[in-house]
Amino acid sequence: xxxxxxxxxxxxxxxxxxxxxxxxxxxxxxxxxxxxxxxxxxxxxxxxxxxxxxxxxxxxxxxxxxxxxxxxxxxxxxxxxxxxxxxxxxxxxxxxxxxxxxxxxxxxxxxxxxxxxxxxxxxxxxxxxxxxxxxxxxxxxxxxxxxxxxxxxxxxxxxxxxxxxxxxxxxxxxxxxxxxxxxxxxxxxxxxxxxxxxxxxxxxxxxxxxxxxxxxxxxxxxxxxxxxxxxxxxxxxxxxxxxxxxxxxxxxxxxxxxxxxxxxxxxxxxxxxxxxxxxxxxxxxxxxx
Amino acid sequence: xxxxxxxxxxxxxxxxxxxxxxxxxxxxxxxxxxxxxxxxxxxxxxxxxxxxxxxxxxxxxxxxxxxxxxxxxxxxxxxxxxxxxxxxxxxxxxxxxxxxxxxxxxxxxxxxxxxxxxxxxxxxxxxxxxxxxxxxxxxxxxxxxxxxxxxxxxxxxxxxxxxxxxxxxxxxxxxxxxxxxxxxxxxxxxxxxxxxxxxxxxxxxxxxxxxxxxxxxxxxxxxxxxxxxxxxxxxxxxxxxxxxxxxxxxxxxxxxxxxxxxxxxxxxxxxxxxxxxxxxxxxxxxxxxxxxxxxxxxxxxxxxxxxxxxxxxxxxxxxxxxxxxxxxxxxxxxxxxxxxxxxxxxxxxxxxxxxxxxxxxxxxxxxxxxxxxxxxxxxxxxxxxxxxxxxxxxx
Numbered sequence: 001x002x003x004x005x006x007x008x009x010x011x012x013x014x015x016x017x018x019x020x021x022x023x024x025x026x027x028x029x030x031x032x033x034x035x036x037x038x039x040x041x042x043x044x045x046x047x048x049x050x051x052x053x054x055x056x057x058x059x060x061x062x063x064x065x066x067x068x069x070x071x072x073x074x075x076x077x078x079x080x081x082x083x084x085x086x087x088x089x090x091x092x093x094x095x096x097x098x099x100x101x102x103x104x105x106x107x108x109x110x111x112x113x114x115x116x117x118x119x120x121x122x123x124x125x126x127x128x129x130x131x132x133x134x135x136x137x138x139x140x141x142x143x144x145x146x147x148x149x150x151x152x153x154x155x156x157x158x159x160x161x162x163x164x165x166x167x168x169x170x171x172x173x174x175x176x177x178x179x180x181x182x183x184x185x186x187x188x189x190x191x192x193x194x195x196x197x198x199x200x201x202x203x204x205x206x207x208x209x210x211x212x213x214x215x216x217x218x219x220x221x222x223x224x225x226x227x228x229x230x231x232x233x234x235x236x237x238x239x240x241x242x243x244x245x246x247x248x249x250x251x252x253x254x255x256x257x258x259x260x261x262x263x264x265x266x267x268x269x270x271x272x273x274x275x276x277x278x279x280x281x282x283x284x285x286x287x288x289x
Numbered sequence: 290x291x292x293x294x295x296x297x298x299x300x301x302x303x304x305x306x307x308x309x310x311x312x313x314x315x316x317x318x319x320x321x322x323x324x325x326x327x328x329x330x331x332x333x334x335x336x337x338x339x340x341x342x343x344x345x346x347x348x349x350x351x352x353x354x355x356x357x358x359x360x361x362x363x364x365x366x367x368x369x370x371x372x373x374x375x376x377x378x379x380x381x382x383x384x385x386x387x388x389x390x391x392x393x394x395x396x397x398x399x400x401x402x403x404x405x406x407x408x409x410x411x412x413x414x415x416x417x418x419x420x421x422x423x424x425x426x427x428x429x430x431x432x433x434x435x436x437x438x439x440x441x442x443x444x445x446x447x448x449x450x451x452x453x454x455x456x457x458x459x460x461x462x463x464x465x466x467x468x469x470x471x472x473x474x475x476x477x478x479x480x481x482x483x484x485x486x487x488x489x490x491x492x493x494x495x496x497x498x499x500x501x502x503x504x505x506x507x508x509x510x511x512x513x514x515x516x517x518x519x520x521x522x523x524x525x526x527x528x529x530x531x532x533x534x535x536x537x538x539x540x541x542x543x544x545x546x547x548x549x550x551x552x553x554x555x556x557x558x559x560x561x562x563x564x565x566x567x568x569x570x571x572x573x574x575x576x577x578x579x580x581x582x583x584x585x586x587x588x589x590x591x592x593x594x595x596x597x598x599x600x601x602x603x604x605x606x607x608x609x610x611x612x613x614x615x616x617x618x619x620x621x622x623x624x625x626x627x628x629x630x631x632x633x634x635x636x637x638x639x640x641x642x643x644x645x646x647x648x649x650x651x652x653x654x655x656x657x658x659x660x661x662x663x664x665x666x667x668x669x670x671x672x673x674x675x676x677x678x679x680x681x682x683x684x
Contacts, residue, residue: 115333117526119558215330219499254505
């Protein structure tokens with residue numbers, strides 16, 4: 001049981017971090033960023049390149065992923081989403097744009113980094129073995145702790161910084177925030193950059209554990225959407241809750257349902273359908289903050 | 290006047306250059322060979338190694354002046370189509386090949402894609418070389434598919450037997466991705482293991498291909514304490530993570546798979562934890578490789594930057610197509626002529642030392658010759674590279 005809980009917490013921490021960026025972008029701009037998974041993959045490849053190809057320390061790779069993805073996110077918002085949102089009132093325009101960016105990034109990743117699975121060496125060696133009740137490699141513990149630290153930092157940033165407060169105001173009521181003098185364009189761009197940066201950071205963190213490959217983007221986006229649907233789209237605490245709930249459900253299901261074949265996700269999806277039928281806005285719904 | 294003269298001279302030179310290059314371009318007629326397979330997504334490595342092997346070999350042959358079939362010398366052109374591992378796309382790809390008049394296609398890479406394209410291939414007179422294992426593709430009445438590699442039900446028993454005899458393996462556990470190929474390979478492996486007298490201690494655990502933490506997946510498998518853990522049909526992307534998780538959970542037994550893997554990917558993803566991992570290698574070893582194989586590797590590396598060990602096998606399909614067409618030029622647009630040639634076909638194998646031959650095999654497994662003959666090379670990963678464990682022949 002302890003092992004199941006430990007696995008669930010570790011999975012939940014990484015999932016929550018993935019979902020945070022997606023829910024931030026959704027709350028600020030009402031955009032479902034289908035390219036979130038590809039941004040995660042791009043971040044992983046940047047860390048891989050810096051660490052494995054250039055031989056620089058892991059922390060440099062992580063910072064490079066954050067920087068590259070933040071710039072990429074900012075540019076995507078400024079030059080792609082902003083004009084489309086300005087010209088089109090139809091929500092599907094931004095969805096199509098996001099899907100197009102996902103395909104484009106897939107192609108760019110293939111061209112820049114190739115089709116192979118990539119990974120970087122373990123950043124910490126050794127395995128924690130607590131009397132055979134919990135077996136957890138130290139690098140997973142480190143990545144889990146880093147993920148939780150990043151989540152806490154993000155919450156503090158959103159809660160207490162001027163930029164965070166402006167973005168929360170924007171998310172609660174775009175028009176009111178504009179009337180109160182919030183530079184909507186600027187904070188939308190910062191928010192998108194921050195969301196993309198979070199995706200890049202998770203990619204960079206997990207490249208040491210799971211490695212990275214071209215095909216991970218789509219499934220990652222699907223899982224991230226699943227988490228924010230559980231927690232409530234656009235709600236930061238909901239994304240965190242959704243991440244941990246999904247992680248725990250996966251861990252419990254994979255252990256207890258293993259004997260019945262791969263039915264864990266079948267059970268998760270069936271549960272989610274029933275849950276959404278009862279509570280379509282997710283656990284925490286809107287407004288977020 | 291000078292300017293007019295200059296313009297006239299430039300125009301004449303340009304015209305001549307264009308005529309000359311057009312003449313050079315049109316020197317040989319083009320023989321189109323198709324490729325329908327996966328070159329994007331998680332399994333992209335399988336298809337890309339196919340396509341690049343074909344493109345490397347085609348460029349090499351064209352550089353040498355082309356391929357002479359009957360009285361005509363052709364330049365070989367590879368027509369690729371990415372099926373994205375989607376059977377519907379594979380059908381669309383095969384239909385495109387039919388529309389383009391292509392009669393010989395390499396691929397698809399996976400079971401459902403290969404099964405899906407069968408009606409299109411048979412209706413349009415296309416011979417295709419899948420890297421998929423369902424026997425019904427190759428057994429009568431099917432006759433247009435030719436297995437391009439060694440199947441898991443051929444390599445699996447050989448590996449298990451070797452490990453039983455040499456490492457005392459008695460208990461075996463299987464884990465597979467929840468997809469058609471790995472699941473069918475697992476079922477084939479379980480059957481083969483039981484037939485050899487091994488005790489199967491776990492065969493129901495599966496995983497999603499996008500799993501990011503394999504610890505919970507492998508926990509119940511490791512608890513069953515197998516001597517050998519078989520990663521059925523594992524993709525190069527998942528293999529390092531599975532190996533790493535198994536070792537980190539304290540598993541010290543043997544780990545094997547019947548799919549081909551990539552040494553760099555294993556090194557990066559699992560490092561020394563992958564030492565001892567047994568997999569089916571590309572159909573070549575340093576001892577078996579001829580000068581032509583070494584040149585192929587060099588050319589591939591120059592063209593694409595990095596070689597893929599799987600290409601040791603995937604270089605063969607195009608060679609078989611071209612050599613069979615040379616043996617019977619009537620087959621160039623008549624696949625029935627191709628089929629009739631296959632039974633007796635034999636040509637020197639340029640990629641192996643000695644007097645190795647290209648021949649079609651498969652009579653034992655399929656009741657007819659619907660498989661290319663390539664050596665079964667079983668590798669053991671050790672300190673960043675593959676070492677040959679043993680080499681065998683199928684059929």
